[in-house]
Amino acid sequence: AQSVSQHNHHVILSEAASLELGCNYSYGGTVNLFWYVQYPGQHLQLLLKYFSGDPLVKGIKGFEAEFIKSKFSFNLRKPSVQWSDTAEYFCAALNTGGGADGLTFGKGTHLIIQP
Amino acid sequence: DAGITQSPRHKVTETGTPVTLRCHQTENHRYMYWYRQDPGHGLRLIHYSYGVKDTDKGEVSDGYSVSRSKTEDFLLTLESATSSQTSVYFCAISEKRQSAFFGQGTRLTVV
Numbered sequence: 043a044q045s046v047s048q049h050n051h052h053v054i055l056s057e058a059a060s061l062e063l064g065c066n067y068s069y070g071g072t073v074n075l076f077w078y079v080q081y082p083g084q085h086l087q088l089l090l091k092y093f094s095g096d097p098l099v100k101g102i103k104g105f106e107a108e109f110i111k112s113k114f115s116f117n118l119r120k121p122s123v124q125w126s127d128t129a130e131y132f133c134a135a136l137n138t139g140g141g142a143d144g145l146t147f148g149k150g151t152h153l154i155i156q157p
Numbered sequence: 158d159a160g161i162t163q164s165p166r167h168k169v170t171e172t173g174t175p176v177t178l179r180c181h182q183t184e185n186h187r188y189m190y191w192y193r194q195d196p197g198h199g200l201r202l203i204h205y206s207y208g209v210k211d212t213d214k215g216e217v218s219d220g221y222s223v224s225r226s227k228t229e230d231f232l233l234t235l236e237s238a239t240s241s242q243t244s245v246y247f248c249a250i251s252e253k254r255q256s257a258f259f260g261q262g263t264r265l266t267v268v
Binding site: 051074076078084085086087088091093132136143144145146147148149150 | 188205255
């Protein structure tokens with residue numbers, strides 16, 4: 043069965059620090075990969091996605107992620123975080139093979155940015 | 158934001174009562190999903206639909222049923238609510254099984 047693992051459940055950083063959130067997936071076939079963000083009290087919003095091609099993908103709000111197939115990883119990065127980046131971040135994977143089932147999510151990383 | 162409306166947004170219900178949550182979309186997307194979000198578990202798929210009257214079970218489907226009689230509506234029913242079903246429920250839609258767009262969520266409390 044497909045699974046997604048996020049390494050850090052809670053991360054606390056100061057403003058302007060660099061961010062890297064780890065994500066690994068386990069699936070033998072081809073997957074599409076996503077990062078979603080959930081600000082306090084809000085719904086999930088798509089940050090970025092990877093389907094194919096350039097393994098370095100850029101998303102909104104200055105975020106980027108790198109797909110490393112050999113490591114089954116899709117880590118999220120931002121060079122300099124802001125207080126407004128405080129949120130919950132979810133990595134997700136979608137099996138591109140047959141079937142219609144939805145995204146499989148990691149358990150999330152709660153990011154707190156201190157001013 | 159994609160046109161997804163969940164109702165109600167908040168509900169408190171008693172153990173053993175039936176509860177129906179509604180997801181309405183105006184995007185004409187084929188795929189619709191119900192997830193629950195719980196601390197420490199992330200989002201888990203309850204049921205999904207790939208067309209009118211075409212539904213299937215997800216990871217945590219026990220105690221839940223769904224119906225999709227129209228493209229735009231996907232209903233989630235708790236036949237007899239239990240305290241373990243206290244959660245935040247999110248509906249999501251997708252056109253080509255690529256990225257999914259999420260609704261605002263329904264906070265359900267079973268007392």
